[in-house]
Amino acid sequence: MDLHQRALGYILEEARLVEAPPDPEEWLAKEASRGLWEWPTKTEAGRAAFVWDVLRHISASTTPIHQFLFTFSDGRTINEQARDFAEQAVQPLIDYLSEKIGDVSSVLYTLERYVLQTEWFDRDRLHIEFLENPQRGKGVYDRHLREFLFREGYNMPYSQQRSPSGQSDVTSNMESDDALVCELKVYDGANRDVGHLATGVTQALQYATDYQKHAAHLVIINLAERPLVLPSDGPETAKPPYIDVPNVRVYFIHGRGLPRESASKQGRTEPLIIDRARLVGDAA
Numbered sequence: 001m002d003l004h005q006r007a008l009g010y011i012l013e014e015a016r017l018v019e020a021p022p023d024p025e026e027w028l029a030k031e032a033s034r035g036l037w038e039w040p041t042k043t044e045a046g047r048a049a050f051v052w053d054v055l056r057h058i059s060a061s062t063t064p065i066h067q068f069l070f071t072f073s074d075g076r077t078i079n080e081q082a083r084d085f086a087e088q089a090v091q092p093l094i095d096y097l098s099e100k101i102g103d104v105s106s107v108l109y110t111l112e113r114y115v116l117q118t119e120w121f122d123r124d125r126l127h128i129e130f131l132e133n134p135q136r137g138k139g140v141y142d143r144h145l146r147e148f149l150f151r152e153g154y155n156m157p158y159s160q161q162r163s164p165s166g167q168s169d170v171t172s173n174m175e176s177d178d179a180l181v182c183e184l185k186v187y188d189g190a191n192r193d194v195g196h197l198a199t200g201v202t203q204a205l206q207y208a209t210d211y212q213k214h215a216a217h218l219v220i221i222n223l224a225e226r227p228l229v230l231p232s233d234g235p236e237t238a239k240p241p242y243i244d245v246p247n248v249r250v251y252f253i254h255g256r257g258l259p260r261e262s263a264s265k266q267g268r269t270e271p272l273i274i275d276r277a278r279l280v281g282d283a284a
Contacts, residue, residue, distance in 0.1 A: 006239070007109040011100045012052055014107070017214035017249055019046030024057040028071060035074030035084070048096035051089050107180050108240065108251060111217055114148050115255035118221070124259050130186075130223070138186050141221050141257070145184055154180060181208045181216045186257070189224035189272075198279050201243075201250055208248045220254035226269055228254055231276035243280060 022040050031037050041047050058068050066078050073084030100106060118126065118141075126144060130137035185200035186192050197220060204216035222228050230252045232241030242251045 006112075007101065007106045008097060010106045010108040011097060012049055014215060015045035015049040015096070019043045019049070021046055021050035021053055024050070024053045028054070028057070028068065031071045034070050035072065037071055044092070044096055048093045051093040054089070055093075107215070107217060108253070110149070110152050110154075111182070111219060111251075111253045112240065113152075114145060114219070115253055117148060118144070118257065119255050123257060127223070127257060127259055130257075138184070141186060142184055145182075145219060149180070181211060181213050182219060183207070183216070184219045184221070186221045186223060187228065189226065192223075194274055194278050197274070198281065201279050204250055205245060205248055208250075214247065215249050215251065217251045217253060220252060221257040222254055223257045224272075225258065226272045227256065229271045229273040230254065231274060231279065233276075243276060245280065 019041050027040055039047055039050075041050050054068075058065060061068075066081065069078065069081035069085050072089055073081040075081045075084055122144065126140055129140045181204065183200045183204040185197050187194075187197055197218070200218045200220075204218050208214070208216035220228065220230075230241045231243060232238055232252075233244045234242055240251050240253050242249050244250075
């Protein structure tokens with residue numbers, strides 16, 4: 001799956017955080033009136049997620065499609081019913097995705113591209129700058145992330161916004177559903193250890209709660225030899241991994257910031273598997 005396909009998936013996942021849709025099978029079973037249905041959701045995001053679930057349910061079902069279409073239309077022919085379904089149900093999903101993709105508004109998509117920018121093009125330069133002042137080295141990556149977000153069109157990503165919980169690393173578009181609440185942590189396996197990452201999770205959660213947002217993001221720059229395996233409340237294939245706590249989902253976007261030798265010269269390095277409880281404690 002390429003980045004553009006994953007961007008669509010991210011947008012729909014973010015939509016569910018705004019409003020969770022009902023189970024499509026249960027809803028369809030209750031909606032027996034021809035063409036007199038009403039949206040079971042209140043927001044555009046909820047509608048988009050709901051229609052997507054309905055489409056997936058129809059696709060997976062062995063029931064003839066006309067058994068579903070009559071719910072959305074009082075048309076007498078299957079063509080009339082299909083037209084009403086497309087105009088009244090599917091079009092809002094298309095409009096929602098078009099708007100989000102057109103504005104390049106998927107936070108997860110953007111942050112994943114940031115990690116690729118760091119690993120592919122800027123890793124060696126940033127690491128040299130970090131080593132010049134390790135005690136304040138986080139500022140190197142913090143500035144780099146803000147510059148990247150500014151080029152991507154995020155409004156004022158270089159200002160630290162104060163909330164009751166303190167100053168967040170990066171916030172932007174706070175008035176929108178697609179808000180960016182982001183905390184950045186450098187991990188080195190020594191002074192900046194798993195406990196250091198746990199403080200990042202706590203801070204991201206607090207900022208999201210303060211701003212009444214449903215998603216927060218922890219960007220991790222790994223400067224240790226061992227790769228990190230982060231916990232996830234989603235399926236094993238979920239990228240990036242995330243954890244769910246009451247009312248907030250925290251995404252982990254992590255990349256390797258340590259310059260590496262060629263693959264032929266690298267020895268075998270066991271990954272560090274981080275347990276969920278070490279990151280969230282009593283938060284969930």
